[in-house]
Amino acid sequence: MAIGETSISESAGRDFIRDIIAADLDSKRSSKVVTRFPPEPNGYLHIGHAKSICLNFGVAEEFGGRCHLRFDDTNPTKEEQEYIDAIKADVRWLGFDWGEHLYHASDHFEQLYTWGQHLIRAGKAYVDDQTQEDMRATRGTLTEPGRNSPYRDRKVEENLDLFARMRAGEFPNGARVLRAKIDMASGNINLRDPALYRILHASHPRTGTAWSIYPSYDFAHGQSDAIEGITHSICTLEFEDHRPLYDWFLDNLPVPSRPRQYEFARLNLSYALLSKRVLTELVKGGHVEGWDDPRMPTLAGLRRRGVPPEAIRDFIKRIGVAKANSVVDIGMLEFSIREVLNATAQRRMAVLRPLKVTIENYSQGEGEELEAVNHPEDTAAGTRRIRFGREIYIERDDFMETPEKKFFRLAPGREVRLRYAYFITCRETIKNAAGEVVELRCSYDPATRGGNAPDGRKVKGTIHWVSAADAVPAHVRLYNPLFTRPDPSASEFAKDINPQSCELLTDCRIEPSMATWEHPVQFERQGYFCRDRSSAPGGLVFNRTLGLRDTYAKITAIPATGGKTG
Numbered sequence: 001m002a003i004g005e006t007s008i009s010e011s012a013g014r015d016f017i018r019d020i021i022a023a024d025l026d027s028k029r030s031s032k033v034v035t036r037f038p039p040e041p042n043g044y045l046h047i048g049h050a051k052s053i054c055l056n057f058g059v060a061e062e063f064g065g066r067c068h069l070r071f072d073d074t075n076p077t078k079e080e081q082e083y084i085d086a087i088k089a090d091v092r093w094l095g096f097d098w099g100e101h102l103y104h105a106s107d108h109f110e111q112l113y114t115w116g117q118h119l120i121r122a123g124k125a126y127v128d129d130q131t132q133e134d135m136r137a138t139r140g141t142l143t144e145p146g147r148n149s150p151y152r153d154r155k156v157e158e159n160l161d162l163f164a165r166m167r168a169g170e171f172p173n174g175a176r177v178l179r180a181k182i183d184m185a186s187g188n189i190n191l192r193d194p195a196l197y198r199i200l201h202a203s204h205p206r207t208g209t210a211w212s213i214y215p216s217y218d219f220a221h222g223q224s225d226a227i228e229g230i231t232h233s234i235c236t237l238e239f240e241d242h243r244p245l246y247d248w249f250l251d252n253l254p255v256p257s258r259p260r261q262y263e264f265a266r267l268n269l270s271y272a273l274l275s276k277r278v279l280t281e282l283v284k285g286g287h288v289e290g291w292d293d294p295r296m297p298t299l300a301g302l303r304r305r306g307v308p309p310e311a312i313r314d315f316i317k318r319i320g321v322a323k324a325n326s327v328v329d330i331g332m333l334e335f336s337i338r339e340v341l342n343a344t345a346q347r348r349m350a351v352l353r354p355l356k357v358t359i360e361n362y363s364q365g366e367g368e369e370l371e372a373v374n375h376p377e378d379t380a381a382g383t384r385r386i387r388f389g390r391e392i393y394i395e396r397d398d399f400m401e402t403p404e405k406k407f408f409r410l411a412p413g414r415e416v417r418l419r420y421a422y423f424i425t426c427r428e429t430i431k432n433a434a435g436e437v438v439e440l441r442c443s444y445d446p447a448t449r450g451g452n453a454p455d456g457r458k459v460k461g462t463i464h465w466v467s468a469a470d471a472v473p474a475h476v477r478l479y480n481p482l483f484t485r486p487d488p489s490a491s492e493f494a495k496d497i498n499p500q501s502c503e504l505l506t507d508c509r510i511e512p513s514m515a516t517w518e519h520p521v522q523f524e525r526q527g528y529f530c531r532d533r534s535s536a537p538g539g540l541v542f543n544r545t546l547g548l549r550d551t552y553a554k555i556t557a558i559p560a561t562g563g564k565t566g
Contacts, residue, residue: 015320021063024232030231032065034067035056035230036056037069041205042075042276044083044292045091045299047312048297049090054094070105071106073204074217076214080205090300094299094312105215112215115223120159120163125180126153126178128149129151132174135149145186152181173199174198175199177197179194180249181193182245191248194245197214222249222250222259223255232262233260235261237263239263243263266325267319270486271481271482272482273483273493279291281493295502304532304533306529306543306545330486337528341520343377345520345521346374347375348511350510350514351393351465351471352478352508353508354396354509355396356393357392357394359424364390367390370385370386372384372419387470389469392418393471395463408460410463412428413425423445424442425442426441428440428441464525468509472510472511472540476542478504480498510523510542514542527546527547529544530545
């Protein structure tokens with residue numbers, strides 16, 4: 001999806017979902033707007049979920065309605081309290097609040113069971129004793145109809161008795177299922193007598209061992225919508241073929257309200273996989289450190305990486321809401337992140353690969369304070385004082401012993417500007433036994449304090465630095481894409497994992513104020529960074545959120561660090 005295409009939706013300020021809601025309100029088909037965000041608590045939310053969160057909470061707010069948070073907790077074998085807590089935290093972090101409208105599908109288990117009995121009494125559901133393999137074999141294909149189960153015409157009384165005994169836990173897992181009696185010859189496979197309940201002897205995070213049967217997602221979802229008074233059930237495009245089943249249940253049950261389902265295209269992002277199965281395998285397989293690993297596209301991972309929530313909301317707004325699936329260039333996400341961080345992140349200096357510089361004509365044991373701006377475009381951010389002395393560190397890449405033609409930084413005999421400080425000239429290089437440069441001996445011009453020469457002479461290079469006397473040591477993680485391809489394989493994702501997705505630098509030096517810093521920051525000429533949760537006194541860790549330039553502009557290799565101070 002091109003940037004130009006998505007900006008049309010943004011400039012219009014409308015999309016087909018909002019048009020539907022507006023039309024429903026104008027025609028009095030709906031008197032209010034009630035939406036819901038219905039995650040399954042079987043993993044952490046990813047940025048694809050952010051699109052649904054922003055849409056459901058967003059339209060509810062825009063039209064004066066409300067949005068519910070409902071956990072569709074119908075599969076206790078995969079659900080954990082950790083996921084429930086993480087989902088709540090993620091929704092709040094994005095800037096949304098469900099207020100008193102927090103629900104669980106498990107809140108409705110008793111009512112759903114009663115409605116299962118209702119369908120049996122109406123001759124529209126039956127207990128099937130076939131194995132899963134038999135049901136799969138008789139389901140048919142896209143071109144061939146299915147075949148009726150031999151148990152399809154059981155008497156109502158027998159079905160009610162078996163269903164009650166299923167609930168009582170008399171049968172082992174998989175022995176029986178409750179199925180809707182719809183049409184085994186339907187062209188829509190979802191209507192070929194779908195399962196409503198299966199036997200599952202498993203403890204549920206909320207109901208414990210009270211139930212031995214659990215409703216299917218299809219059966220629980222629409223009826224939960226109806227119980228809660230949802231007016232617009234907005235879901236992703238893969239549920240379009242499920243809509244006739246969603247409607248069939250509502251038409252054949254005495255539900256208290258009549259929600260309507262609408263589908264939109266899910267978010268697909270280049271250089272990422274947004275399959276919960278794949279994300280789970282990445283975590284369990286040890287390919288990443290956890291669900292909040294900063295390389296993960298989870299909201300927890302993005303938060304730990306330093307991505308501001310307003311940047312994600314801006315990104316979602318820019319890509320718009322469409323009816324057709326497409327892949328969004330991850331560069332669009334980076335654009336939104338940079339737009340926010342460039343405006344909000346204060347500037348500091350950090351040397352990630354330090355090279356010692358001794359300024360020989362600066363008095364030993366003395367030092368001074370210089371003034372540095374906190375944000376070049378925000379005067380309200382003020383200034384700070386930074387220490388300068390005889391010994392400093394500069395970036396190793398800012399020195400070249402034999403400079404290339406377009407290299408304008410420090411080299412033997414060359415003069416450059418130290419940001420906020422002085423002009424210095426390299427006089428001598430000190431090397432170790434391996435012939436590597438380990439120190440530079442330089443001189444400075446005291447008349448250039450503040451970085452300007454009174455005689456008007458110019459230098460082409462300006463480099464950053466930190467004072468050796470009071471700079472704080474830190475570890476810095478430089479993150480690159482988790483996958484080497486823009487379209488990694490979901491089935492064989494391991495072969496596409498980037499072995500250089502995280503580079504750990506252990507000998508960095510940063511300004512001393514960073515020891516207690518808790519906000520996003522731009523390390524000048526390096527990129528945007530945030531302090532990692534693993535930081536402790538004496539053990540600072542910073543994660544690079546992203547570089548200063550579009551790392552995806554030229555996808556020919558693993559992106560490198562670079563950029564200008566913004």
